[in-house]
Each structure stands twice: as structure tokens, then as C-alpha cells.
Amino acid sequence: MVVVQQKDEQSTTKQAHPLAKKRVWTIIILIALLLISSILSLMIGPVKFSMSDIWHGLTSADDSLERRVIWELRFPRLLIGMLVGACLAIAGAILQAIMRNPLADPGIIGVSSGAGIAAITIMIIFPNLLNLLPLAAFLGAFVTALLIYLIAWKGGATPVKIVLVGVAVNAIVGAGTNALMLLYSDRVQAALPWLSGGIAGVGWSQFNMIVYYAIAAIVISMFSVKHIRVLRLGDDVAKLLGHRVELIRFCLIVLSALLAGIAVSVSGLIGFVGLVVPHILRLIIGTDDRYLVPTSAIGGALIVVFADMIARTVFDPIELPVGILLAFLGGPFFLYLIQRKGDERA
Amino acid sequence: MLKTENIQFVRNAAFSLQNINIDIKKGEIVSLIGPNGSGKSTLLRVIANLLKPEEGTIMIDGKNVHDMTKKEFPKRLAMLPQMHDHQLDLTVGELVEFGRTPHQAKFKKMSQENQSIIDWALEVTGLTHMRNRPLPSLSGGERQRAWIAMAVAQRSNVLLLDEPTTFLDIAHQMEVLELVKQLNEEFGITVIMVLHDINQAATYSDRLIVLKAGKIHYDGIPQCVLCTEMFQTVFNIDAEVHNNQDGVYFTPLRRKRGNL
Numbered sequence: 001m002v003v004v005q006q007k008d009e010q011s012t013t014k015q016a017h018p019l020a021k022k023r024v025w026t027i028i029i030l031i032a033l034l035l036i037s038s039i040l041s042l043m044i045g046p047v048k049f050s051m052s053d054i055w056h057g058l059t060s061a062d063d064s065l066e067r068r069v070i071w072e073l074r075f076p077r078l079l080i081g082m083l084v085g086a087c088l089a090i091a092g093a094i095l096q097a098i099m100r101n102p103l104a105d106p107g108i109i110g111v112s113s114g115a116g117i118a119a120i121t122i123m124i125i126f127p128n129l130l131n132l133l134p135l136a137a138f139l140g141a142f143v144t145a146l147l148i149y150l151i152a153w154k155g156g157a158t159p160v161k162i163v164l165v166g167v168a169v170n171a172i173v174g175a176g177t178n179a180l181m182l183l184y185s186d187r188v189q190a191a192l193p194w195l196s197g198g199i200a201g202v203g204w205s206q207f208n209m210i211v212y213y214a215i216a217a218i219v220i221s222m223f224s225v226k227h228i229r230v231l232r233l234g235d236d237v238a239k240l241l242g243h244r245v246e247l248i249r250f251c252l253i254v255l256s257a258l259l260a261g262i263a264v265s266v267s268g269l270i271g272f273v274g275l276v277v278p279h280i281l282r283l284i285i286g287t288d289d290r291y292l293v294p295t296s297a298i299g300g301a302l303i304v305v306f307a308d309m310i311a312r313t314v315f316d317p318i319e320l321p322v323g324i325l326l327a328f329l330g331g332p333f334f335l336y337l338i339q340r341k342g343d344e345r346a
Numbered sequence: 347m348l349k350t351e352n353i354q355f356v357r358n359a360a361f362s363l364q365n366i367n368i369d370i371k372k373g374e375i376v377s378l379i380g381p382n383g384s385g386k387s388t389l390l391r392v393i394a395n396l397l398k399p400e401e402g403t404i405m406i407d408g409k410n411v412h413d414m415t416k417k418e419f420p421k422r423l424a425m426l427p428q429m430h431d432h433q434l435d436l437t438v439g440e441l442v443e444f445g446r447t448p449h450q451a452k453f454k455k456m457s458q459e460n461q462s463i464i465d466w467a468l469e470v471t472g473l474t475h476m477r478n479r480p481l482p483s484l485s486g487g488e489r490q491r492a493w494i495a496m497a498v499a500q501r502s503n504v505l506l507l508d509e510p511t512t513f514l515d516i517a518h519q520m521e522v523l524e525l526v527k528q529l530n531e532e533f534g535i536t537v538i539m540v541l542h543d544i545n546q547a548a549t550y551s552d553r554l555i556v557l558k559a560g561k562i563h564y565d566g567i568p569q570c571v572l573c574t575e576m577f578q579t580v581f582n583i584d585a586e587v588h589n590n591q592d593g594v595y596f597t598p599l600r601r602k603r604g605n606l
Binding site for chain 1 (some may be wrong): 394396415416417418419420424425427434435436440444445447448478479480500515582
């Protein structure tokens, strides 16, 4: 008999997963780095503060300089950076899983720009509806995500196809955005910094606008992990195990659109976070979504907080929008991924 | 135990399954054979409820498949489809766990019973010591065994395999087929599989069903099905059929000229 040749090694039934240690360490290190970056980003800026100044600024309610700069400016900006980063990175991780495509990212495949055009419409045509901005951005993201799914996924979505559809969608939506801006050129000033993607000048009002949506979406994402894992088995196997594959995929698309919409509604078009973060983490801790999704959330928060700190301090006195800095970092990474993918397929 | 009545499945104008009536007994190993495009895999997918037939019914244990719930069906029938993602980043143990999801209550942890069935599935497929190995690090044969272990963990009475030996070298092909035979003999699992290699199908099956152009042409024990006439009408080749104590096998002769 050819088959039965087990039991030559002692049975190691309850041994740890080969990546278990790495996963724990990755989470610990990411949280530590996020903490350090957060503190640094509160300290650094045109006015520098010490740790005790920060504490004072966060806890006391007087009218000191610390209070005004830290509590009113830097702290809400930090929190928004975290939420935006987490949402974008989770959206990327989910899209990559459901499209089975490493190049899926809300920015690249056009979901963000869909959210963007909806948001701009609100900003410059219906400014009185500004508190519906996250909802509009979500609807824009959802419609584009669905469109891309229908065009690219049905009949199998190869990485190239996804990217090409993304290029087309981005072009169409971009043209629409430009048209809007020309037609309403008198009001465009309000939307301009938002377009390049950044969280400069955001405060508590923006934070309050997105925080409930963001936390709800992040929590739902954590509970969706087991469905994401099921889809990874492939449609046939998932169906054979009794799962409603189409329904799951549809819900996950809605979820990722929601995440992208939330991020876009406050930070504009920040790209590549959803691409870079899950990718780097996958290289370290593997593809298991039970770890990939939560670590992506932390990693996304980290990268946006860190990049925003760099963007607003290094080029002092000019404040670079964080989206531009991230594009400088993420663009080359994206090209590297395409080139590597090409090698594999060849 | 598994019965199809009058199945009609139309894919397009050029291809359809017509009038498929098969009755498979408990504990049988049945192989579907036939030329490319004859509808073997399609029939398997129809039986597995992955494709909806236009007409006809499929009964498992006397119960109509369409009356079964999403969770009930996988407890009665497990299938290994043809294409797997070779880069799927799971360990063997994690993959096999998925076989228990139909049995798992929502929002609960894996029960003790489920755990012991996973242990059992790993043991019968000889993978206990590879439990924590990631799938991409396995050989093709080992990986196929891991997928079979997942299907076995469903504890269904019927196991469907769609070309389980494709892309494997001959030693690994044997390894997989021996495992299937062993599962059938030890646990009475009914097996329906699509095989390309007719000699392997004849060696490992109790029964062969030969399809051509969406119709069943032959259905019977290998000794009856493997005959020169079958090779001529279904595969359009001349073949020599040999009998020995282990069963029946064939060798192809050169293709008929002018009959391409």
C-alpha cells in the first residue's frame, strides 16, 4: 500500500500554528508603534510640546496654548487619521480577498473616486446637506464597487482586468469631477484641498461626523472575518459547504464600500493605504483573515498617522497633504507588485 | 442511495445533458468516464447541486435534494471540485476544520465532537503529523489528501470527486486513488468520481458510467463496459481489452485513419 505511512513522527496534534508567534509579535509591535507615533504626532509641529504638556492639554479644560493646540487641533486630527487609516486598510484587505486579487484597493479600482464624486457633489452643489456627506460618499463608493464587480468579476477577474476596469472607472469619474468643478468654479475652493487627500484642518466636527459610522463598520468587519475566510476556499467549495456565496460577497462589497466611503468623506482621496498595508502584513503573518483584518486596521491607522506627521512637519512651513506623500510611497510599491505578479504568471 | 431521475441540463445550444437516470447503491465506487466535453464534470456538478437542472430530480437517501436546507445538504454529500487554489494560505488542520462548518452551531466554538472528527479525518488520510503544515508547502498528492480530508470531515455518506488525480504524477495518482478505495472499504462511503484514465477507473471502481455528448452510453461493471465496441463508438479509437486476475484493462491501438 502506498498511502498509509503516517505515525512515523510522534503525533503533534495540539502544536501551535507555525506563524503563531509572529502574529502575536506583529500585533504587539504594531500597537506599540501606533502609540509612539500618536504621542510623537501630538508633540511635534510648529509648536513643540513635552509629554507633560500633552497630558495637560488633554486633561485640563483651561484656555492654555497646550489646550488649544493639542485638544482642538492635533488630537482630533490624530483620531481621524487613525479611523481613516483603519477603514482604508480594512477595505483594501476585504476587496483583495473577495476579488481574489492582490491589486484591489479602493483607490486603484475606483471605489474611492466614486465616493469622491458623490462627496464633491454634496460639497459644492448641496452644501446645506453637509452632514449627509458620509452617506453620500458611501453611496458613491457602493455604486462604483458594484459596477466594477459586475464588469470585472463576472467571468473571472484577473488582476489585469481589475486594474483596467479601475482605470476606466477612474477616468469616467475623474471627468465627471472635473466637469462639476468647472461648472461650479466659484465654489471649488472649498473642495480643493480635499481632492489631493489629506486631513489638514480637520477637527472635532469631522470626527463626530464619522466616528459612529467608522466604529460600526470596523466592528462589523471583525465579525465578517469568518465569511471572508470561507470565500477564500473558492466559490464551489464554499457553496458545497452550504454557504450563500453570492450573498456573502455582496454584503462584503457593501461593507468595503462603506469603509471607503467613510474614509473618503473626511479625508478625500487618500490612495494606496488599502493596497500597501494588507500586502506588507500578508508577507509577514500570512493570509489568514482572522489576523490579517485586525492587523490591517492597526497598520492602516499607523501608516496614516505616521505619514500625516511627516507630511505636516518635514516640509515646514508647507503642509503637504498626506495623500500626496502616501502616493509617492504607494505608487512605486504598486508598480513593484505588478512587475512581480507578471513574473509569477509568465 | 443516490438516484437521479430524468435529469435535463442545457448549457447552450451545443451541449446539454439529456435523460440522465442513474441509481447508485450504498458503498459503490462509480466512475464517470467519457471524452472531453461529454458532460462528466457537468453531471457531477448537477448532482452536487452546483448547477440547477432544467428538469429532473436528485434524491439522496430517498430525500429530494431541493428540499434540503443549505446546512443539511453538505452533511449528506461532500464534493471535491476540480480547481483548487494552490496558494490558499491555510494549514492542513485549518482546512479540515472547514469541513465541520455545516455541523457547527452559529456563534459557538468548535465542539469536542467536531474536534475529534477533525482528528479522525486527519488520521484516516494520513495527515495527522502534517496538521500544522501550510498547504502551499505540501506536495500535490499531500495537498489533494488534505482536501479529501476536509470533505471526509463533513461525514457525508456520498463523496464526489472531480478528476482528483489531475496534475499529479503517477505515484501520487495511486496514492489518492488508494485513499479513496480505503475510505470506501473502511467507512462505506459511496464515491462518484470523474476520472480521465480509463484503466485507473476500471481498477478502482465497482461500476463505470460512460458518457458521450451528454448522454449515458454504457453503465455497468468494468468487465462489461470495457470492450472494443465501447472504445470505437464512444472514443472513436481501436483498443485491445485484456483481462487478468485483478480485473480488466485496455491498451489503445493506433487511431483509425480517415476517421478523424
